[in-house]
Amino acid sequence: MLVTDKTPPDERLRDAGRSQNTILAAARDEFAQYGLGGARMDRIAQRASLNKRLIYYYFADKEKLFQAVLEQAYQHIRQEERALNLLGLKPAEAIGKLVEFTWNYYLAHPEFLTLLNSANLHKARHLDDSTQVREMNSPLIETLAEILERGRKDGSLRGGIDPVQLYVSIAGLAYFYLSNNHTLSAIFGRDLMSPKARSQRLHHMREVILGYVLSA
Amino acid sequence: MLVTDKTPPDERLRDAGRSQNTILAAARDEFAQYGLGGARMDRIAQRASLNKRLIYYYFADKEKLFQAVLEQAYQHIRQEERALNLLGLKPAEAIGKLVEFTWNYYLAHPEFLTLLNSANLHKARHLDDSTQVREMNSPLIETLAEILERGRKDGSLRGGIDPVQLYVSIAGLAYFYLSNNHTLSAIFGRDLMSPKARSQRLHHMREVILGYVLSA
Amino acid sequence: MLVTDKTPPDERLRDAGRSQNTILAAARDEFAQYGLGGARMDRIAQRASLNKRLIYYYFADKEKLFQAVLEQAYQHIRQEERALNLLGLKPAEAIGKLVEFTWNYYLAHPEFLTLLNSANLHKARHLDDSTQVREMNSPLIETLAEILERGRKDGSLRGGIDPVQLYVSIAGLAYFYLSNNHTLSAIFGRDLMSPKARSQRLHHMREVILGYVLSA
Amino acid sequence: MLVTDKTPPDERLRDAGRSQNTILAAARDEFAQYGLGGARMDRIAQRASLNKRLIYYYFADKEKLFQAVLEQAYQHIRQEERALNLLGLKPAEAIGKLVEFTWNYYLAHPEFLTLLNSANLHKARHLDDSTQVREMNSPLIETLAEILERGRKDGSLRGGIDPVQLYVSIAGLAYFYLSNNHTLSAIFGRDLMSPKARSQRLHHMREVILGYVLSA
DNA sequence: TATGAATGAGAATTCATTCAT
DNA sequence: TATGAATGAATTCTCATTCAT
Numbered sequence: 063m064l065v066t067d068k069t070p071p072d073e074r075l076r077d078a079g080r081s082q083n084t085i086l087a088a089a090r091d092e093f094a095q096y097g098l099g100g101a102r103m104d105r106i107a108q109r110a111s112l113n114k115r116l117i118y119y120y121f122a123d124k125e126k127l128f129q130a131v132l133e134q135a136y137q138h139i140r141q142e143e144r145a146l147n148l149l150g151l152k153p154a155e156a157i158g159k160l161v162e163f164t165w166n167y168y169l170a171h172p173e174f175l176t177l178l179n180s181a182n183l184h185k186a187r188h189l190d191d192s193t194q195v196r197e198m199n200s201p202l203i204e205t206l207a208e209i210l211e212r213g214r215k216d217g218s219l220r221g222g223i224d225p226v227q228l229y230v231s232i233a234g235l236a237y238f239y240l241s242n243n244h245t246l247s248a249i250f251g252r253d254l255m256s257p258k259a260r261s262q263r264l265h266h267m268r269e270v271i272l273g274y275v276l277s278a
Numbered sequence: 279m280l281v282t283d284k285t286p287p288d289e290r291l292r293d294a295g296r297s298q299n300t301i302l303a304a305a306r307d308e309f310a311q312y313g314l315g316g317a318r319m320d321r322i323a324q325r326a327s328l329n330k331r332l333i334y335y336y337f338a339d340k341e342k343l344f345q346a347v348l349e350q351a352y353q354h355i356r357q358e359e360r361a362l363n364l365l366g367l368k369p370a371e372a373i374g375k376l377v378e379f380t381w382n383y384y385l386a387h388p389e390f391l392t393l394l395n396s397a398n399l400h401k402a403r404h405l406d407d408s409t410q411v412r413e414m415n416s417p418l419i420e421t422l423a424e425i426l427e428r429g430r431k432d433g434s435l436r437g438g439i440d441p442v443q444l445y446v447s448i449a450g451l452a453y454f455y456l457s458n459n460h461t462l463s464a465i466f467g468r469d470l471m472s473p474k475a476r477s478q479r480l481h482h483m484r485e486v487i488l489g490y491v492l493s494a
Numbered sequence: 495m496l497v498t499d500k501t502p503p504d505e506r507l508r509d510a511g512r513s514q515n516t517i518l519a520a521a522r523d524e525f526a527q528y529g530l531g532g533a534r535m536d537r538i539a540q541r542a543s544l545n546k547r548l549i550y551y552y553f554a555d556k557e558k559l560f561q562a563v564l565e566q567a568y569q570h571i572r573q574e575e576r577a578l579n580l581l582g583l584k585p586a587e588a589i590g591k592l593v594e595f596t597w598n599y600y601l602a603h604p605e606f607l608t609l610l611n612s613a614n615l616h617k618a619r620h621l622d623d624s625t626q627v628r629e630m631n632s633p634l635i636e637t638l639a640e641i642l643e644r645g646r647k648d649g650s651l652r653g654g655i656d657p658v659q660l661y662v663s664i665a666g667l668a669y670f671y672l673s674n675n676h677t678l679s680a681i682f683g684r685d686l687m688s689p690k691a692r693s694q695r696l697h698h699m700r701e702v703i704l705g706y707v708l709s710a
Numbered sequence: 711m712l713v714t715d716k717t718p719p720d721e722r723l724r725d726a727g728r729s730q731n732t733i734l735a736a737a738r739d740e741f742a743q744y745g746l747g748g749a750r751m752d753r754i755a756q757r758a759s760l761n762k763r764l765i766y767y768y769f770a771d772k773e774k775l776f777q778a779v780l781e782q783a784y785q786h787i788r789q790e791e792r793a794l795n796l797l798g799l800k801p802a803e804a805i806g807k808l809v810e811f812t813w814n815y816y817l818a819h820p821e822f823l824t825l826l827n828s829a830n831l832h833k834a835r836h837l838d839d840s841t842q843v844r845e846m847n848s849p850l851i852e853t854l855a856e857i858l859e860r861g862r863k864d865g866s867l868r869g870g871i872d873p874v875q876l877y878v879s880i881a882g883l884a885y886f887y888l889s890n891n892h893t894l895s896a897i898f899g900r901d902l903m904s905p906k907a908r909s910q911r912l913h914h915m916r917e918v919i920l921g922y923v924l925s926a
Numbered sequence: 927t928a929t930g931a932a933t934g935a936g937a938a939t940t941c942a943t944t945c946a947t
Numbered sequence: 948t949a950t951g952a953a954t955g956a957a958t959t960c961t962c963a964t965t966c967a968t
Binding site: 659671 | 748882892
């Protein structure tokens with residue numbers, strides 16, 4: 063790595079953007095692990111190896127910090143969804159790929175589920191203020207609508223499917239299984255997270271969703 | 279006033295059972311509204327119009343109180359599910375009725391969703407200790423297994439359906455929609471809880487699940 | 495002192511009224527010494543030898559505590575003023591006695607001045623809520639009005655004196671001298687609090703006020 | 711742009727004197743509004759639209775800044791008092807004019823009262839260090855002494871009046887009324903700052919003071 | 927002269943929990 | 948069984964002040 067005159071002596075210091083990102087990452091982990099109520103500002107500072115005061119300097123308070131974390135999380139998943147390039151696939155394949163992606167994303171980003179969880183508990187109060195989030199989500203639904211329309215036209219998909227309902231269903235099938243995995247594992251006395259169990263769940267989800275969207 | 283063994287419980291000034299129930303109800307509301315972390319013992323005492331010390335007397339601490347609330351909640355939904363008498367119906371009807379019941383129960387008992395939510399955040403640590411809950415849930419899965427088997431035999435349902443996967447899917451379709459309702463409403467800018475939107479969701483859920491279980 | 499069965503084992507403990515009074519006294523001293531902004535809840539607890547949490551238990555927060563202290567202070571001075579029994583004296587004597595009393599009270603209760611000071615800085619926001627204080631003060635003005643009226647009738651005092659203006663003037667002559675004593679001492683380079691200086695000030699005040707109220 | 715020694719101060723981007731004055735003005739407003747304890751260095755910087763660090767650069771710390779503000783305030787009122795040219799008037803007129811000036815100055819400069827207030831709370835600790843202030847005040851007392859002496863000689867004023875006592879009384883009559891105006895308004899339930907009430911107060915003050923100094 | 931980034935020591939307030947009766 | 952008083956350990960947030968450039 064090139065070190066020039068402009069490189070600060072200590073790489074971690076006196077870089078506002080970097081500090082903010084460090085804090086955001088630390089906060090994301092803390093909120094994911096403990097929820098909004100259980101998260102501790104002290105621990106976030108520790109995780110970030112930064113002074114606690116700096117968090118307030120950049121993010122005003124815990125609530126605002128949570129909101130910032132939430133926005134970043136949405137931004138990330140939407141970005142990845144965009145990268146799927148669903149419109150480049152055949153309708154049925156696109157739906158299948160979205161199911162698969164959703165499952166894998168939730169699996170790889172358990173913090174996303176917990177953040178959603180906390181946001182729900184607090185009645186999405188953090189989103190009402192945030193126009194960002196809404197704007198980031200509309201495109202996905204539009205894409206889905208376009209896919210459904212194409213499928214209806216080429217006869218591969220049945221008609222009359224509401225893209226919002228479909229999106230919520232795909233997410234719900236994955237979310238409930240993963241988010242409640244501990245509860246469910248305890249209740250049913252069987253490990254829902256073993257590799258085999260996971261692949262079975264994905265298989266089941268595809269069957270359910272594709273069975274619904276494919277024209278008979 | 280003479281208090282004898284025969285005095286009905288609800289006429290005594292000091293009634294252990296009644297106090298415990300009052301506390302449980304108050305705690306359920308508080309946990310549902312604020313989550314485990316956000317719940318306040320003070321407020322629970324206030325809601326119950328009972329001394330805070332009494333909560334500790336009966337339930338030892340906040341965690342144990344939460345666990346008691348959770349157990350009661352599971353007990354309640356399982357009891358209602360039993361009352362459906364699903365084994366008295368034709369297989370396909372039984373599945374449809376379970377979908378409908380799940381949706382309506384979640385709708386009528388939003389506190390159940392929030393309690394689940396909190397339990398998940400805390401990794402079901404409250405259930406591991408509780409053999410009660412597991413025992414309460416097995417019967418449902420057995421019932422579902424029996425229904426699926428009957429349907430397979432009489433040709434009304436396809437074979438190879440895992441009752442646990444099915445149950446999780448039914449619950450997930452309802453849970454995600456309702457639990458995230460604020461987030462989703464904010465994101466999609468449309469009211470998901472209007473009477474019309476609700477009935478559309480139930481319709482959608484039936485289509486998805488029945489489309490999956492019915493033999494082609 | 496008689497110790498009965500009802501006497502708590504440790505005299506300082508578990509007596510709500512006593513604890514509240516202890517806190518009030520400690521808070522009064524702290525606020526008087528440091529002002530509202532400079533006062534420390536920690537120090538108040540220490541002064542009272544009571545747990546800090548207890549202050550919040552009884553007084554909710556710092557502002558409310560300050561208000562309670564302020565009310566008590568007003569209550570005290572009004573009570574002492576009542577005890578003067580001014581209506582039992584001849585008009586001119588009554589005015590003279592009020593001047594003297596005001597001077598001596600401020601001298602003996604410097605905390606009263608500081609509390610007033612703090613209250614002023616915060617624009618009497620603490621009094622707006624408090625109907626108590628207003629009610630406690632009206633009687634004094636009424637008494638003064640009665641005295642002035644009697645004096646006018648018997649010819650000992652001039653007419654047309656507004657009791658509020660008079661009261662404010664008496665207080666102001668004492669208050670400014672004492673409240674600014676440090677500033678003034680520094681500015682004029684002379685000790686304004688020596689016994690001689692004090693008696694000179696009282697003498698001066700009597701001359702000014704009596705010169706004003708006595709009929710020519 | 712060329713910056714030379716001849717460049718007028720207010721055209722330079724970096725002007726030490728101007729920055730200091732901007733800070734002083736901002737600090738005066740902040741201290742006046744919130745008191746010494748309640749003032750915030752952050753807000754002062756914001757009010758001045760200057761970097762917080764600069765305040766420390768010029769004024770070392772909050773206490774010193776307060777002292778500087780206080781000195782400037784005294785300087786200002788003394789300067790105005792000098793401009794009255796009291797020695798050019800007849801003794802009685804001079805006293806009357808001083809009463810009027812004091813009242814109007816306090817009215818026009820409420821921040822002066824609050825600053826005094828804060829200084830008092832902190833026991834004039836800020837003045838002990840400051841020889842400036844003392845020097846600025848002596849002239850006024852000397853002027854007053856001269857006026858009183860002249861009046862005694864020409865028979866218009868009574869003898870034996872201590873100029874310090876008189877000055878304190880004039881100030882006290884105005885100060886208490888204005889400084890406690892909120893408290894008093896709340897207590898007496900009448901607006902002490904209406905135009906009418908103000909002119910009545912000034913009238914009253916003149917009567918009290920002139921009644922005292924005029925020879926019988 | 928000027929600035930944005932960073933900090934340690936505290937501040938008010940909160941909270942689950944225990945004490946004494 | 949029931950209660951009001953009391954507490955210690957946090958917890959969020961604040962603030963004057965300093966650092967590095």
